Amino acid sequence: MLTFERQHAILNLLQKQKIAKIAELIDATGASESTIRRDLSELERQQKLKRIHGGASLPSRKSDEPGMSEKITAFTKEKERIGALAASYVEDNDSIYIDAGTSTEAMISKITAKNVTIVTNGLNIINTSIQHDFYTYVLGGYVKTGTHAFIGKAAAEAMQKYRFDKAFLGTNGVDLTFGYSTPDPEEAYIKELAIRESQQAFILADSSKLDQTSFTCFGSLKDATLLTDSNKDTLEYLHKLAEQTSVEAVKI
Amino acid sequence: MLTFERQHAILNLLQKQKIAKIAELIDATGASESTIRRDLSELERQQKLKRIHGGASLPSRKSDEPGMSEKITAFTKEKERIGALAASYVEDNDSIYIDAGTSTEAMISKITAKNVTIVTNGLNIINTSIQHDFYTYVLGGYVKTGTHAFIGKAAAEAMQKYRFDKAFLGTNGVDLTFGYSTPDPEEAYIKELAIRESQQAFILADSSKLDQTSFTCFGSLKDATLLTDSNKDTLEYLHKLAEQTSVEAVKI
DNA sequence: ATAAAATGATTGATTTTGATTGTTTGATCG
């Protein structure tokens, strides 16, 4: 079993059960105790999980402990870098769609092109977009709890009135055969429409999303350009992806 | 059982029953008395619970403490009072439209009715609405700088797909002959539609808006119930208004 | 073929745990 696969198996198990014991992880992966411990150390360093005596748990929220702000900025570095890469594709006079999500939010402040119009279905995107004085348009719709994305029939109908030069979307999973996927079917449908209504689509996905699948597929790999980050763990998988679609990866 | 699990189990049990005895916690977790005591010490240090002789209880909230409630009630302003008045009109299962603006924002936290659906075109309203766990729908549209209201053709079209039990709107001016008015024609149009699409409309206006006119009229006095505040200066004007429409005024 | 990286076993150090100890608390009764 590949290191990369194994570490994702650990994170997957952690998402199903909020905590996992070492023995469970050994059982689930077939690796030795030493290897599991090394994985946990590495994943904790990446802030993907939190180690506890006897196993691991999902990372605690930022508000839990004081003095976390530095770690947060370290954790968002990947997203900032990917955001900068995405922003470099935006040209003067573009009309672009920006999907709800934290990855996509990071790109807005990096956009240097002039006279850009931003259309979005994300509450966080609106806030950031008006902060940076972009022409901002909002899809209507039902506000989903959690992601605060505007979805549903109203959002879909509004979407079809626009044509975008480019669309920038987040995702929960990138898989060689299943393509791009996200848990909520309604959200997936909006993403699907965005890809359809845009001349060029980009998927922003940090490396934790690679080799993952969620409930609903919203596009195949070739439908969009994948923007992600590369490190020694993901390099091999990125090569496989590159056979099917165009990939741009920033070094971390 | 892991330390982390056990401590969560303790906090869970405490949320169901506000206090728990040591014996109950031993029974619930299977750990020894020493371990439970250590957990309680640690959790008390984290302010997650309060130890009492024989067990533990939930920590007292700030609002429970003496001297806090007075500060909260003492800090009530005009808009808060008008907001509370407006909120009192909202009934169970209502679908209501809430206009962009600070006056209308104040009413949201005061709504006590159950199963309320909120439709809005205001960025600030969305934020407050989801904070209070209402079913929230958003009109799409162009984001106007300043008020952060969603306006334009898309907003108008979206508006026409809804029928509201009640609509709550802000205004810039209330005038005996010109009615209700606001500077931006696009915003005025959305307000006009909101009044048309609702069974009952309310205008929230603090007394500084009385006897004022703005560029665009969006309704005559009789189209809506005026919610405002009264003092000795405005009393006379309110009487004149009351001849043409229904007025509710809170004493300041 | 060689170097680099990942793995698994082993070791000693650290943490957690439950039992035991003596002390403190709070209720009961004279």
Added chain:
DNA sequence: CGATCAAACAATCAAAATCAATCATTTTAT
């Protein structure tokens, strides 16, 4: 009011579990 007793408590200690560091071996990349 104070003496008395049982329950609750904190402190300590040894055993068990978990952990980090090390090293030899295997796998992978060049």
